[in-house]
Amino acid sequence: MKVERYRQIAKTLISELHSGKYNTGDIFPIRSELAKRFKTTRSTVNRAMEELIGRGYLTAKRGAGTVVA
Numbered sequence: 001m002k003v004e005r006y007r008q009i010a011k012t013l014i015s016e017l018h019s020g021k022y023n024t025g026d027i028f029p030i031r032s033e034l035a036k037r038f039k040t041t042r043s044t045v046n047r048a049m050e051e052l053i054g055r056g057y058l059t060a061k062r063g064a065g066t067v068v069a
Contacts, residue, residue, distance in 0.1 A: 007048070007051070009048040010048040010052055013034075013057075014052065014055075017052075017057055017068065024068050024069065025068060026067065026068045027067060028049075028058055028066040028068055030066075031046060031049060034049075053066075056069055
C-alpha cells in the first residue's frame, strides 16, 4: 500500500521535531520553503502541516506564522 505524500512529509517533520531540530516557540519554516525542500506542492505541505497542528505539534498564529508547540 502506498503512503500518501503528505503523510510521509508529516512523519519526517515529526521526526525532526523529536530530534530537537526545532524547539518549543520556534517559528516553523513557511510552507513555500517546505514545498521546495520536499519537491511538492504547497497544498500537499498544507495538508501535512494541518496534520501536525491537529496532533498538537504546531500552532498556527495568524500574522505570526506557525510555531512549534
